[in-house]
Amino acid sequence: MSKKLIAPSVLAADFGNLQRDIEMVNNSEADWFHIDIMDGVFVPNISYGMPVLKAITKHAKKTIDVHLMIVDPDRYIKEFAQLGADILTVHYEACTHLHRTLQAIKAEGMKAGVAINPHTSVDLLKDVIKDIDVVLVMSVNPGFGGQSFIENTFSKVQRLKEIIAMNNATTIIEIDGGVTDKNAAELAKAGADVLVAGSFVFKAEDQPQTIKNLKQIANS
Numbered sequence: 001m002s003k004k005l006i007a008p009s010v011l012a013a014d015f016g017n018l019q020r021d022i023e024m025v026n027n028s029e030a031d032w033f034h035i036d037i038m039d040g041v042f043v044p045n046i047s048y049g050m051p052v053l054k055a056i057t058k059h060a061k062k063t064i065d066v067h068l069m070i071v072d073p074d075r076y077i078k079e080f081a082q083l084g085a086d087i088l089t090v091h092y093e094a095c096t097h098l099h100r101t102l103q104a105i106k107a108e109g110m111k112a113g114v115a116i117n118p119h120t121s122v123d124l125l126k127d128v129i130k131d132i133d134v135v136l137v138m139s140v141n142p143g144f145g146g147q148s149f150i151e152n153t154f155s156k157v158q159r160l161k162e163i164i165a166m167n168n169a170t171t172i173i174e175i176d177g178g179v180t181d182k183n184a185a186e187l188a189k190a191g192a193d194v195l196v197a198g199s200f201v202f203k204a205e206d207q208p209q210t211i212k213n214l215k216q217i218a219n220s
Contacts, residue, residue: 009198043143057084089113140177149178161191
């Protein structure tokens with residue numbers, strides 16, 4: 001099995017010291033930068049937009065994993081590609097024509113991700129699983145950091161793993177929300193490939209060590 005990846009969520013970083021926090025992730029054992037874009041419509045919160053993403057990509061030296069929690073994401077696909085996104089993830093719940101959106105993301109040279117909210121069944125992705133590079137399973141309700149992990153996530157990940165195997169897909173599974181050293185091992189065992197950690201990393205006393213520990217736990 002390939003190595004489990006860690007993706008610190010920049011939403012939890014200190015925006016007064018953004019470059020410092022980006023450098024910390026660059027120099028740590030983290031694999032991706034997870035970047036949440038929220039519009040205040042699809043989720044009850046507004047995060048940051050293009051200028052901040054541009055500032056992040058200028059300094060970031062690792063994979064840029066952009067998670068769009070916005071309505072009508074199709075409008076911005078080209079722009080996110082130009083800003084340096086490597087992976088662009090849209091919400092299943094926000095896309096009327098998901099297959100078309102996935103093709104549009106890939107046409108811009110990015111990997112295509114689909115995020116699903118806690119109430120959304122992974123079975124709804126069966127018909128497009130071969131077109132999805134990454135499924136992002138929300139293990140909290142999207143919109144705010146620092147929430148508690150939803151336990152049902154483990155069985156969702158196991159079911160998703162079955163769907164991927166049944167369809168001979170190469171899709172990887174990413175978990176976002178409430179990930180800590182307490183559930184990382186169980187998530188990895190259930191089949192998660194990428195763990196997003198926000199508050200757990202950025203609120204830690206020793207951030208690089210916290211990332212390192214999380215990675216060791218996930219890969220043990």
